[in-house]
Amino acid sequence: MLSLIGLVGGLVLLIILTIRGMNLFIAAPLCALIVALTSGLPVFIGDGNFVVTYMNGFSGFIASWFFMFLLGSLFGKFMEDTGAADAVARWIIDKLGMQHAVAAVVLACAILTYGGVSVFVVAFSVYPMALSLFKDANLPRRFIPAALAFGSVTFTMTSAGSPEIQNWIPIKYLGTSPFAAWEVSLVVAIFMASFGYWWLKRMIGKAVANGEAFDAKPEDPVIAERDYPHPLTGLFPLLVVLILSFTLHESLQQMALIVALGGGVLTLMVINYKHFHNLNAAIGMGTTGALVAIGNTAAVVGFGTIAKSTAAFQSAVEVMTSLPGNELIGAAVAVSVVAGLTGSASGGQAIALPLIGPHYIDQGVDPEQLHRIVSISSGALDSLPHNGYVVTTIRAICHETHQRAYWSVGALTVVVPLIGLAMAVALFNWF
Numbered sequence: 001m002l003s004l005i006g007l008v009g010g011l012v013l014l015i016i017l018t019i020r021g022m023n024l025f026i027a028a029p030l031c032a033l034i035v036a037l038t039s040g041l042p043v044f045i046g047d048g049n050f051v052v053t054y055m056n057g058f059s060g061f062i063a064s065w066f067f068m069f070l071l072g073s074l075f076g077k078f079m080e081d082t083g084a085a086d087a088v089a090r091w092i093i094d095k096l097g098m099q100h101a102v103a104a105v106v107l108a109c110a111i112l113t114y115g116g117v118s119v120f121v122v123a124f125s126v127y128p129m130a131l132s133l134f135k136d137a138n139l140p141r142r143f144i145p146a147a148l149a150f151g152s153v154t155f156t157m158t159s160a161g162s163p164e165i166q167n168w169i170p171i172k173y174l175g176t177s178p179f180a181a182w183e184v185s186l187v188v189a190i191f192m193a194s195f196g197y198w199w200l201k202r203m204i205g206k207a208v209a210n211g212e213a214f215d216a217k218p219e220d221p222v223i224a225e226r227d228y229p230h231p232l233t234g235l236f237p238l239l240v241v242l243i244l245s246f247t248l249h250e251s252l253q254q255m256a257l258i259v260a261l262g263g264g265v266l267t268l269m270v271i272n273y274k275h276f277h278n279l280n281a282a283i284g285m286g287t288t289g290a291l292v293a294i295g296n297t298a299a300v301v302g303f304g305t306i307a308k309s310t311a312a313f314q315s316a317v318e319v320m321t322s323l324p325g326n327e328l329i330g331a332a333v334a335v336s337v338v339a340g341l342t343g344s345a346s347g348g349q350a351i352a353l354p355l356i357g358p359h360y361i362d363q364g365v366d367p368e369q370l371h372r373i374v375s376i377s378s379g380a381l382d383s384l385p386h387n388g389y390v391v392t393t394i395r396a397i398c399h400e401t402h403q404r405a406y407w408s409v410g411a412l413t414v415v416v417p418l419i420g421l422a423m424a425v426a427l428f429n430w431f
Contacts, residue, residue, distance in 0.1 A: 003312035006038020011341060011386070014303060018385045019402040024395075028299035028386075029054060032306040039310035048309060057305025061298040061388075065120070069294040070287065071261035072124035075237070076397075077286035078265060079128040081279070082272040084234030089132030091231035101137040102147055102201060105130040108238075109151025110193075114162055115242040118257055119152040120297075123393045125238065125264075126151075131220065140212040143204050145394045146408035150200055153383065153413055155192040155420075157345075158375040160185035163246065166378055169349045170371040173357040180371035184427045188376065188420045196416045203408050219399045229275045237268040293396035297388035304342040308351065313341065317351060327365045328425050331356050332377040336421075340381030343388060348378045369428045376421045383413035 014031040018024065036043065036050040043050045079085040092104045105126060112122045130144050157164045160182035167178055174180075241264035248256035276282065307313050320334035334356055339348025353374060360370055383390055385406055390413070394405045 003039040003310055004315070006035050007307060007310055007312040007316075007341070009038075010035035010303075011307070014300075015385045018391065019406060021401050021403065024296045024299045024391060028303045032303040035303075035306050035310060039312060041306070041309065050306065053309055054302040054306055058298045058302040060305075061301040062294055065294060065297075066290075067258045068118060068121055068261065069124075070290040071258065071265055072118075072121035073290035073293065074283065074286040075121075075241070075261060075265050075268065076124040076128050077282045077289070078268045078272075078276075079125070079234060079237075081277050081282035082233075082268065082275040083228040083277070084237075084268065084272055084275070085128030086132045087228040087231045088129050088234040089136055090228070092133065093136050099137075101133040101139065102143075102204060103197070104133060105144070105147040106151035106197060106200075109148055110156045112238070112242055113152045113156040113164060114159075115246045117241060117245050117260065119157060119164070119389055120293075120392060121241075121257060121261060122152045123148050123389075123397050124293075125241065127397050129234070135214050135216075138214050139204055140207045141214055141217075141398075142400055142404040143200070143207070143408055145390075145398045145400055145405045146200060146203075146412050148393055148398070149383070149390070149409050150196050150412040150416075153345075153379055153389065154196055154417055155189040158379040158417075159189040160372065166345045166349065167375050169346060170353060170357075170374050173353040174361070174367040174371050176367050176371040180368040181366075181428075184369075184424055185372050185376075187427065188424050191423060192416050192420045195419070196412050199416070200408070200412060203411070217399055229272050233268075233271050233275075236271065237264045240264050240267045289396060293392045296396055297392050300343055300386055300388045300391055303386070304344055304347060307341055308347075316341070317355065320352070322359070326425075326429065327360045327363055328369060328373050328428055331360060331365075331370055332373050332421055332425060335374050335377040336381045336418075339378050340384055343382060343384065343386045345378035345382040348382060349374055366428075373421070373424060373428070376417065376424055380414055380417040380421060383410065383417075385410070 010031040013034065014027060017027040032054055033050060041048060041050055093101065096104065108126045108129065109122050112125065113119060126148060130147060134141050134144055156162055158166050160179045162178065170176060171178065241260045244260035244263045245256055248259055252259065317338060320337050323330040323333055335348050335352045338352045339345050342348060361367055385402055390409060394400050394402060394409065398405065
């Protein structure tokens with residue numbers, strides 16, 4: 001019981017401290033320590049002690065993602081410094097009008113995500129263009145994280161055919177394909193895209209009606225008025241990233257992102273070299289931004305690693321994966337809760353699937369239906385305030401606070417996917 005109280009209490013405290021803006025390098029290990037102490041884990045000495053376990057999670061994430069964060073951050077900074085992001089934004093405003101600025105951001109994220117670019121990297125890549133679009137359209141910048149997240153981690157990340165890991169993990173355990181239950185997936189994706197976009201536009205419209213407008217920040221790039229590059233020089237490097245990622249995904253898996261981003265960075269440097277405002281400064285800021293972003297995310301991953309090692313977490317997983325009643329509802333609840341506790345969609349799947357996969361398939365559940373439910377459900381409660389992607393996007397990339405930006409992010413990345421999940425369960429049970 002004490003372990004369960006510590007687990008839930010540590011998670012709630014981490015969410016509260018994150019929303020209040022506390023430094024995650026302090027908040028995450030502090031909350032993890034509370035979880036460890038209430039679960040009887042040794043702090044310094046012994047097998048599985050707190051320090052070693054936390055740092056294994058922390059360093060493991062950095063080892064896996066460092067080059068993607070670095071190249072993604074450099075790509076974004078180069079888009080800013082060369083003026084390519086501004087050029088694309090102005091072209092979109094001129095051709096489509098300011099009323100389509102939000103749609104352009106969401107669509108850019110959706111195309112890159114469905115093309116196989118990691119959701120973390122998508123945020124780095126699209127943010128410079130999003131900033132320019134919101135600035136030109138005079139829209140409140142606190143909604144930029146919501147637009148980026150909505151286009152990245154909702155109707156694309158967990159849909160049939162998506163090359164994102166959240167759609168591929170179930171294949172290993174269920175023997176399905178990336179296109180499992182594509183008919184229901186298509187219906188749910190269309191609903192999430194249309195309803196979520198309507199809700200996002202409604203929130204922004206209400207804020208504008210209340211007098212909110214774009215507000216500049218010290219972190220924003222300050223570039224003197226000059227001859228901007230052609231808009232295609234900003235779109236072409238994005239296309240290079242998309243094509244390389246999509247082409248090499250199956251053969252190189254996660255390593256394909258390094259090749260794709262490297263190709264995008266080099267392409268951007270070659271075709272826009274003469275437009276750099278200050279190349280050395282862009283490299284320095286991009287590198288620093290990558291370190292801050294990956295550090296914040298790794299700090300939260302360390303908390304999840306401690307949480308997974310407690311007796312209370314194991315008990316919670318056993319209870320969640322053996323819920324009575326409808327099997328698809330049981331699977332949805334199990335994956336959602338575990339993803340919420342760990343702050344990770346892929347983590348929720350990897351922990352729950354080895355248990356619920358064989359259990360439900362033995363009971364006659366259609367593997368394709370189970371695949372789609374597991375995939376969609378992993379992308380809901382994972383986006384609570386302590387989620388690594390949420391923290392990185394709001395704080396490190398967009399330079400916002402949770403208090404200003406998270407509520408719209410939560411509406412679009414938690415509430416909308418939960419409604420989509422309920423719709424998928426209903427469709428599978430009715431047809």
